[in-house]
Amino acid sequence: MGADLAWPSERVLAFGLFLRESGFQIGPQEQRDFLRVLHAKPLTTLGEVQLLWRPIACHSKRDHMAWQDLFLRFWEPHRTRGTTKVSGQTKPSRNLQQRVEQAKAHDSQTSQQANKHSASGQTDARCGTGEDDTEKKPSERSMGGASTVDALHDRESQMWMPSDLNSLEQLARGIHRRLPQTRTRRWQSSIHGLKLDGRRTLRKSASLLGDSLIPCWKRRRREPIELILLNDVSRSMEAHAALALRTSRAFHRVMGARVFVFHLRPIEVTDLMRRDTPAVQERINAVTAGFQSGTRIADSIRALHSHRPSVSFNRRTRLWIFSDGFDTAPSDQLACELQYLNDKGVKVDWFYPTRQAPTSQAAKAASAMVSEWLPAHDFVSLRSSLLNLAF
Amino acid sequence: MNAPSPQMAGSTIGLLREDLARAGYFADESLASVVWLAEHLERPILLEGEAGVGKTALAAALSKTLNRPLIRLQCFEGLDLADAAYEWNVARQLMAIRLKPEATEANLYTRDYLLAKPLLAAITQPEGAVLLIDEVDRADEAFEAYLLEVLSEFQMSIPELGTLHANVVPRVILTSNGTRSLSDALRRRCLFHVVEYPDPFRERCILQASLPDADIRLVESVVTVVQGLRNEDLQKRPGLAESLDWLRALHHCGHKELPDDFTQIHQTLSCLLKTREDRFAFGPDSYRQLQERYGR
Numbered sequence: 001m002g003a004d005l006a007w008p009s010e011r012v013l014a015f016g017l018f019l020r021e022s023g024f025q026i027g028p029q030e031q032r033d034f035l036r037v038l039h040a041k042p043l044t045t046l047g048e049v050q051l052l053w054r055p056i057a058c059h060s061k062r063d064h065m066a067w068q069d070l071f072l073r074f075w076e077p078h079r080t081r082g083t084t085k086v087s088g089q090t091k092p093s094r095n096l097q098q099r100v101e102q103a104k105a106h107d108s109q110t111s112q113q114a115n116k117h118s119a120s121g122q123t124d125a126r127c128g129t130g131e132d133d134t135e136k137k138p139s140e141r142s143m144g145g146a147s148t149v150d151a152l153h154d155r156e157s158q159m160w161m162p163s164d165l166n167s168l169e170q171l172a173r174g175i176h177r178r179l180p181q182t183r184t185r186r187w188q189s190s191i192h193g194l195k196l197d198g199r200r201t202l203r204k205s206a207s208l209l210g211d212s213l214i215p216c217w218k219r220r221r222r223e224p225i226e227l228i229l230l231n232d233v234s235r236s237m238e239a240h241a242a243l244a245l246r247t248s249r250a251f252h253r254v255m256g257a258r259v260f261v262f263h264l265r266p267i268e269v270t271d272l273m274r275r276d277t278p279a280v281q282e283r284i285n286a287v288t289a290g291f292q293s294g295t296r297i298a299d300s301i302r303a304l305h306s307h308r309p310s311v312s313f314n315r316r317t318r319l320w321i322f323s324d325g326f327d328t329a330p331s332d333q334l335a336c337e338l339q340y341l342n343d344k345g346v347k348v349d350w351f352y353p354t355r356q357a358p359t360s361q362a363a364k365a366a367s368a369m370v371s372e373w374l375p376a377h378d379f380v381s382l383r384s385s386l387l388n389l390a391f
Numbered sequence: 392m393n394a395p396s397p398q399m400a401g402s403t404i405g406l407l408r409e410d411l412a413r414a415g416y417f418a419d420e421s422l423a424s425v426v427w428l429a430e431h432l433e434r435p436i437l438l439e440g441e442a443g444v445g446k447t448a449l450a451a452a453l454s455k456t457l458n459r460p461l462i463r464l465q466c467f468e469g470l471d472l473a474d475a476a477y478e479w480n481v482a483r484q485l486m487a488i489r490l491k492p493e494a495t496e497a498n499l500y501t502r503d504y505l506l507a508k509p510l511l512a513a514i515t516q517p518e519g520a521v522l523l524i525d526e527v528d529r530a531d532e533a534f535e536a537y538l539l540e541v542l543s544e545f546q547m548s549i550p551e552l553g554t555l556h557a558n559v560v561p562r563v564i565l566t567s568n569g570t571r572s573l574s575d576a577l578r579r580r581c582l583f584h585v586v587e588y589p590d591p592f593r594e595r596c597i598l599q600a601s602l603p604d605a606d607i608r609l610v611e612s613v614v615t616v617v618q619g620l621r622n623e624d625l626q627k628r629p630g631l632a633e634s635l636d637w638l639r640a641l642h643h644c645g646h647k648e649l650p651d652d653f654t655q656i657h658q659t660l661s662c663l664l665k666t667r668e669d670r671f672a673f674g675p676d677s678y679r680q681l682q683e684r685y686g687r
Contacts, residue, residue, distance in 0.1 A: 051420060051424045054424075055436075058583050063583075064585045208482050208485055
């Protein structure tokens with residue numbers, strides 16, 4: 001697209017609309033800036049326009065990554081329409097004439113083979129299995145000793161679209177805003193405080209040579225609730241753990257929630273939640289796959305509050321458990337552990353991956369110690385559960 | 392600010408890159424375009440990226456290039472107006488009352504008694520300034536909301552004085568490490584750019600310019616290893632600052648090229664790997680594998 005080619009305002013506006021439909025936040029300001037750039041600089045290539053419009057249109061890293069593709073799709077549709085990505089070896093292209101010749105050659109070859117077999121009169125059974133042998137040859141896919149099983153992070157059931165993750169983060173942001181802040185015993189200076197901060201008032205007065213008394217005020221410091229997520233990744237939760245872990249990741253990114261997974265004992269995976277790479281996704285999938293030989297919910301909770309000094313449980317702590325409630329420990333043990341947490345002021349919410357609340361004996365015994373039992377069998381139910389959560 | 396003329400604008404981005412390079416900052420074309428746009432549209436730049444990729448350094452280089460003072464505001468949790476914008480000089484006001492008992496309130500709340508903190512200082516700088524608001528994601532949301540007026544209108548409202556406008560629009564650079572998501576309102580007021588790790592060629596140029604005495608073989612080896620490490624699954628991937636530190640350390644140890652013996656470089660690895668887990672994961676075997684994989 002040359003410099004002499006006009007960039008009609010209508011097309012630029014249409015591009016803005018196209019971006020908006022693609023999830024970008026494009027308003028009149030951005031569209032005006034697009035036009036200002038075009039008028040300010042004689043642009044000779046589409047690449048230049050793309051470079052200069054990108055900082056105006058993109059407001060997040062996700063926008064940044066999607067930008068080039070969207071830009072080319074709108075301004076150079078012929079370059080993007082109908083193209084496919086291929087991997088591995090591809091067959092050389094052939095024209096119609098070559099195809100006809102090849103078909104003829106194939107026909108003649110098969111007829112020759114048939115004549116040969118009939119002429120020899122042989123009825124060797126192996127002749128009939130000649131094609132079977134070729135069929136039994138290992139396919140190109142399985143050659144080279146590579147596993148024919150896709151990597152875990154390539155499985156469709158484990159893959160999440162960026163829009164899904166975005167929705168989860170938006171949901172987490174909404175919950176974070178609703179979470180109440182609790183007053184601590186500590187004080188902080190604030191002009192809106194109602195209690196006089198004697199020490200600071202005197203210090204300030206001393207700095208003014210005792211000439212004047214400027215009152216300094218303080219109020220109780222408010223701190224956000226500390227969220228701890230405990231995800232069951234045992235075999236019975238294999239199909240649901242992905243949702244729980246993605247949810248945990250969203251809450252970690254938005255409000256720094258600490259994330260643990262457990263099967264027989266709890267393991268902290270908060271650090272893994274910080275990074276967004278295929279390797280991390282692989283690891284997250286790995287912890288959700290293939291566990292068996294029982295689930296120890298009560299033992300895991302005890303290990304969390306007894307053997308992990310870094311995890312403090314108090315009235316500012318909110319514990320969310322993602323589990324189906326099947327515990328191999330004695331059924332009353334879970335209730336005891338949750339009672340211990342309740343006594344410390346911890347509020348416990350339980351997200352279960354089924355439509356009905358867990359019916360296991362352990363879950364039934366612990367039902368009084370859990371603030372809310374919430375269904376989370378899919379994103380819709382999780383969303384409605386979180387939105388209805390009482391704070 | 393006057394917009395650059397169309398004749399000049401064609402080569403402005405290229406010239407800007409050269410100017411920044413002279414100031415010791417090797418910007419790629421996309422980043423130079425953002426800086427050019429910021430100047431033309433009078434908009435702040437919001438730079439996001441991993442720690443140590445050169446976000447803060449851009450402000451310093453821009454300050455040198457434009458020959459304007461660099462005013463830095465380091466954000467942290469609990470940053471308030473008195474630290475960031477302005478504060479009344481109460482001691483001076485009291486002294487004025489003593490010296491002139493007839494002084495009225497209007498006389499006491501004037502520019503003379505105003506202590507300018509970074510935001511106000513940047514706006515009132517007569518020759519303009521480069522304002523760096525570093526790690527804005529560490530500040531509270533309330534402060535972020537206060538920034539909106541400053542960044543969109545380049546003005547500041549002081550109840551006792553009125554609204555102060557910038558005579559010369561400051562070049563504003565905000566940096567964020569992404570520890571907290573910033574509000575859409577702030578993002579929309581800025582030109583957004585993600586600063587990625589530099590490619591091997593640019594990293595080599597930066598290292599050579601920063602440490603011209605270092606042997607070229609050492610520089611190339613350091614770039615190769617650091618680029619390789621960035622593809623590994625590390626908790627904290629080494630940035631440009633880390634590779635520069637590592638090069639300096641190796642250079643001071645008298646190495647002309649990267650030694651094959653891991654024990655010799657082990658002492659200097661603290662410049663490169665910043666977490667215990669990464670140090671543990673990167674042993675002699677990993678080093679050897681990295682060398683083999685990236686062709687040393």
